[in-house]
Amino acid sequence: MSDRKRLPGSSGRDVHFERVVILAEGSFDVEGAKTAVGIIRYGRCRTVAVIDSQHAGQMAKDVIGVGEGIPIVASLQEALVYEPQTLAIGIAPRGGLLPAEWRQVIVNALECGLDVISGLHAFLQDDPEIAFVAERHGCVIADVRRPPEGLPVAEGLCRSVPEQTVLTVGTDCCVGKMSVSLELTLGAKRRGMAADFVATGQTGILIWGRGISVDACVADFIAGAAERIVLEACRDADWVFVEGQGSLYHPGYSGVTMGLIHGTSPKQMILCHQVSRPEIRGYGIAIPPLNEVVAYHETVCAPLFPTKVTAIALNTYDLAAAEAERAIREAEELTGLPADDCIRNGPDKLLDAVISAAG
């Protein structure tokens, strides 16, 4: 049974996790399907196919730049030839609801004997029809966003851990906080450092196999959830890279960000920013200059614990190489901090900054 894995939100049952087909109908691109992209880029499972009729016939690598050899197909039916064991929901829509047109695909997948992994706010296990079909066909559903029972109110314990806790923060949602935390973790491990990644969102949990989606916790327990998983990581790791969520500037999600910051009480913060994004997406709120963003984050934390932004992680995926290099130089000049795009250039420069700041 080595092809099964215990995931959060699976009611204590193991999920097939070797051969996964990703549902990303109508939205398989870098911006629209961040869960799909995260699984393909970092997942420990093998993605055998992606379902998106708009891109059917292409390969994943052609569309998102990663995913060598992964075909995009038009339907679940077409995906079955690649022998998936599990269907993973590959989008994270605003509000976390299940798009109505996907319901039938999920039911069909269960009828074909596939397990289903979902990171939606709307838990599939709580949907009577879907739960019934899963039970009938002996399939497991993992609602990885479902928080565990019995979360505590944060006690402020992370303020005094000796480990180097490093939290990614961002100028907006979807700018690359999870990817940067993962790149730093993997880079640190390659150097033989005792490093761990702390997943705080559904895609991170899918990739790392554990964690708590802090945005799905009852609000009183955001910081308590973060505190719990950071303390767990600190047991075996000296370098703990915590996936950030949302943005202190985001009118919808700032509460999650604030709770995560206080629950983590990080020794260092890495500021993530997408260079081509001048405003909070969908809100028309201007993102301040990066030096002001750095100062703002340090000011917000100061009354509770001293911390610094120690590096800038830029997302330049949509820029030409020369533009990216210029953006990195400009960010360094503006903030006086090391900056880099660690997807484009690898995590070593940012990792050196983290190690240097740890002293």
Added chain:
Amino acid sequence: MSDRKRLPGSSGRDVHFERVVILAEGSFDVEGAKTAVGIIRYGRCRTVAVIDSQHAGQMAKDVIGVGEGIPIVASLQEALVYEPQTLAIGIAPRGGLLPAEWRQVIVNALECGLDVISGLHAFLQDDPEIAFVAERHGCVIADVRRPPEGLPVAEGLCRSVPEQTVLTVGTDCCVGKMSVSLELTLGAKRRGMAADFVATGQTGILIWGRGISVDACVADFIAGAAERIVLEACRDADWVFVEGQGSLYHPGYSGVTMGLIHGTSPKQMILCHQVSRPEIRGYGIAIPPLNEVVAYHETVCAPLFPTKVTAIALNTYDLAAAEAERAIREAEELTGLPADDCIRNGPDKLLDAVISAAG
């Protein structure tokens, strides 16, 4: 059926709301039972008795300074002589769980035909035994902290409402934010102003009969819940006093506070502070001087919307009159803002400050 009322979290059924007995066993005092004190001070229902064996034989007014004619009794059995229709849970314990020793009292109350109103995180309707007994005896349970279905992600709409939205913020939990917002609402109504109170916590909902407990919402929807209830209040009121929650300085609850601030996007903030409290209770974190607290709140809001702290509401319940007067003067000198204790002195001075700041 005029003695019944529709409350949030009652599954669409009406709760008896004329004659209430409050359960506050072992904790009926100003600091320990803020829900009980809130109901007695501001509730629209009649409190017929309080259950607390430690204070049995006294009157509520002797213990908490309000509640003329309300006896404190040792048990539910003794309370029945006062013919209650409803048992209200009168504490808001950290973490919101049901104290084990209260379970039997709730079951007994239901068996006696009483409805039950609870503001705990642990929903009584989800407890199979309690739900069974309620059903069997035809009683209604109102879990007023249960958030409604289908909450939105905040859209930032409150930033542009023309109404004067006024949010109380605090240096800690339990410093009087709800009471100040209620006093200002009631004071404004006495002056004939079109004012409304927006309840954001369980006690406020119990008092006002509507609202959403934002600390019980799924974290992604804190600001969205706040936005919804503020916009609703703006339909009929020009002066909207929003009950604050937690504190930006609180390691456990700051996420709730941040979400509420951004969801409300208040035109003004009233800073609430208990003079005798130098630290965040239970955390040993020093509360900064009030002028720094004012600046901090304005700085946190600045990137999203311009707002000011326009008055200081001091809680001096445990000080002698002369000490209270001195504390008020000192707060005014330190911050340059009008300050007062509106429980001690009435809301007029703070209300004048709010009206003056509205321009």
